[in-house]
Amino acid sequence: MPLHYEDFAVGNVACYGPRTITREEILAFAAEFDPQPMHADEEAARATMLGGLVASGWHTCALSMRMMADGFVLASAAMGSPGVEEVRWLKPVRPGDSLTLRATVLEMRPSGSRPGMGFIKFGYEMLDQTGDCVMTLVSTGMMARRGFTPASAMAPGVPR
Amino acid sequence: MKYFEEIAVGEQASFGSHTFTAEEIKSFATRFDPQPFHIDEAAAAQSPYGTLIASGWHTVALWMRHAMRYRRAEDEARRARGEPLAELGPSPGFRDLKWLKPVHVGDTIAFASEVVETRPSKSRPKWGLVFSRNTGTNQAGDLVISFIGSALVERRMAE
Numbered sequence: 635m636p637l638h639y640e641d642f643a644v645g646n647v648a649c650y651g652p653r654t655i656t657r658e659e660i661l662a663f664a665a666e667f668d669p670q671p672m673h674a675d676e677e678a679a680r681a682t683m684l685g686g687l688v689a690s691g692w693h694t695c696a697l698s699m700r701m702m703a704d705g706f707v708l709a710s711a712a713m714g715s716p717g718v719e720e721v722r723w724l725k726p727v728r729p730g731d732s733l734t735l736r737a738t739v740l741e742m743r744p745s746g747s748r749p750g751m752g753f754i755k756f757g758y759e760m761l762d763q764t765g766d767c768v769m770t771l772v773s774t775g776m777m778a779r780r781g782f783t784p785a786s787a788m789a790p791g792v793p794r
Numbered sequence: 795m796k797y798f799e800e801i802a803v804g805e806q807a808s809f810g811s812h813t814f815t816a817e818e819i820k821s822f823a824t825r826f827d828p829q830p831f832h833i834d835e836a837a838a839a840q841s842p843y844g845t846l847i848a849s850g851w852h853t854v855a856l857w858m859r860h861a862m863r864y865r866r867a868e869d870e871a872r873r874a875r876g877e878p879l880a881e882l883g884p885s886p887g888f889r890d891l892k893w894l895k896p897v898h899v900g901d902t903i904a905f906a907s908e909v910v911e912t913r914p915s916k917s918r919p920k921w922g923l924v925f926s927r928n929t930g931t932n933q934a935g936d937l938v939i940s941f942i943g944s945a946l947v948e949r950r951m952a953e
Contacts, residue, residue: 668862683883697826700828
């Protein structure tokens with residue numbers, strides 16, 4: 635049985651990872667999506683404010699998504715997300731950093747228009763190998779309620 | 795990059811557009827967001843969306859790619875005019891990212907930005923903070939992504 639809305643509770647905390655980010659991954663993501671010198675060019679990165687190669691913040695976001703997916707989303711009746719309230723990039727992520735994602739359930743509410751669905755707001759902290767927080771992210775996920783599949787929960791209706 | 799002092803609230807920029815293919819949607823999702831509706835047409839058919847859609851992180855990453863391409867062209871134009879280039883520093887983050895509509899295979903998304911606030915950094919005199927409302931709009935004119943981004947932009951040191 636996949637995890638449903640009812641399997642989560644405000645205050646739940648879980649950690650996912652660790653996951654090591656490599657120089658090659660940082661350079662590949664940057665070449666494709668964010669080719670600023672600090673992300674895409676080791677030599678040029680030394681002359682920037684951060685003094686060396688660092689991962690694109692979008693890469694850290696994408697990696698957090700992968701860690702959520704492997705951690706719980708793929709084992710759940712997840713239905714996607716309407717968005718992200720806030721992301722703070724607090725500390726540069728550098729090649730070889732080992733990242734752990736800590737997830738806390740902040741708020742839960744049933745959908746007003748789809749009786750089979752609820753919203754779960756998560757607060758995420760990405761921590762490096764020294765325990766420093768490199769990124770915080772607050773986002774809401776849509777989750778099917780027990781007795782529904784993600785597809786059947788998408789149907790509009792009157793809440794019970 | 796323009797210097798912080800040259801950037802005004804209300805300033806708009808269009809970064810160009812991108813048409814999403816099934817291959818790149820699946821390629822991004824396989825690496826970063828392997829949910830059924832992002833990686834496989836058959837599984838997507840059984841999902842809440844009924845068809846393959848791009849990961850929201852893929853759409854915003856492509857916003858970034860187009861924004862950076864635009865900045866690079868702007869830098870080349872400034873260099874050609876003999877104007878100095880300001881440094882673009884690391885971003886402290888973003889807020890209010892909304893994935894408003896799914897992005898489907900074949901959708902063409904136009905990326906844009908509008909400056910909504912500028913202020914000097916209190917802790918770092920070399921830098922100013924620029925906040926922008928960043929968007930992606932599909933071929934039907936519907937907004938698909940919107941977020942408030944922030945950037946550190948170098949100030950003119952002559953002042």
